[in-house]
Amino acid sequence: MAEEAARRAVAELPLLRTAAGPRDRAGWAPRLKEEYRALIQYVENNKRADNDWFRLESNAEGTRWFGRCWYIHELLKYEFAIEFDIPVTYPNTAPEIAIPELDGKTAKMYRGGKICLSDHFKPLWARNVPKFGLAHLMALGLGPWLAVEIPDLVAKGIIQHKEK
Numbered sequence: 001m002a003e004e005a006a007r008r009a010v011a012e013l014p015l016l017r018t019a020a021g022p023r024d025r026a027g028w029a030p031r032l033k034e035e036y037r038a039l040i041q042y043v044e045n046n047k048r049a050d051n052d053w054f055r056l057e058s059n060a061e062g063t064r065w066f067g068r069c070w071y072i073h074e075l076l077k078y079e080f081a082i083e084f085d086i087p088v089t090y091p092n093t094a095p096e097i098a099i100p101e102l103d104g105k106t107a108k109m110y111r112g113g114k115i116c117l118s119d120h121f122k123p124l125w126a127r128n129v130p131k132f133g134l135a136h137l138m139a140l141g142l143g144p145w146l147a148v149e150i151p152d153l154v155a156k157g158i159i160q161h162k163e164k
Helices: 002-011 025-046 121-127 133-156
Strands: 054-058 062-073 076-085
Touching: 002 025, 002 133, 025 133, 054 133, 062 133, 076 133, 121 133
Parallel strands: none
Antiparallel strands: 054 062, 062 076
16 A cells, blocks of 8 residues: 555656766756756645645755655654765665654664665666656655654653653
């Protein structure tokens, strides 16, 4: 069911065309425009579906991204700061999203609070270079990770709602 919802969400996202990363001075600006268009489309789609779950912004160069994400579990909102840098080998290499406040609280996380996407998401990203971008990273990477990990962390008592 969740997998089908993710497929529908991704099917509605524009695929990116420009195969350029931050080191490609001439190609990075058009790629960044495509990234913003896809992110805006994804956020608009989520809002229409009453599934708004993150805010994201970048530095002026588009190489450092930060924001907030949230997950509703048992009618309680769990909110976290997120951050990531665009790798120099982007788009061939997917960014690694970090949720610093969850660092060390789950096995599906690397040092520094970087979430583990290697088993499922990274092979999918590799098959879809350069068509996938940051909106796809959010839809197929962070979203599913939150859906699996947050309820588990709450059930184990590792994280608690701020009002408790």
